[in-house]
Amino acid sequence: NKIFPNFNYPNIYLIPNYWIKVIDNFIPEISIISAGVYFGFIKKSKFLLSLEGAEFLFQMQAFSDKNYIIVNNKGEKAILYGNGIIKDFISKIPENLEKGVFLLIFNQSNEIISIAQSRVNREEYSNLKSNGLVALNLVDKGNYLRLKQ
Structure with missing residues (x-):
């Protein structure tokens, strides 16, 4: 659970399993901030759904x-x-x-x-x-x- 630099809250992303191997093989010096479909974030122990997450769930x-x-x-x-x-x-x-x-x-x-x-x-x-x-x-x-x- 990385925290996106512009926010003080953990962001949630939906990432296909096959992407995880690709991400793991990146050069260590490259810092990946986000990948996948932004699904929302957690604030005060509550999950807040993003529009992208809502679109995915609607589909x-x-x-x-x-x-x-x-x-x-x-x-x-x-x-x-x-x-x-x-x-x-x-x-x-x-x-x-x-x-x-x-x-x-x-x-x-x-x-x-x-x-x-x-x-x-x-x-x-x-x-x-x-x-x-x-x-x-x-x-x-x-x-x-x-x-x-």
């Missing part, structure tokens, strides 16, 4: 359809600036939405743009005003642009 069909929200173009732009997901942004939401669950947020092109946590259940969603918060944006694809260089 492996590890999520149920109750964990998806699709947003409109206006919502996509706002989310990529780090904003939360409000009712006005929603194009499609699960019928059985539960409060406090992990969500994948998709744009109109069916691309994952964010990982979020729901703040309302389906009944509460129905009663929300258009600017009411549906989900808290935990990480989004615009995040790397907002990081301090």
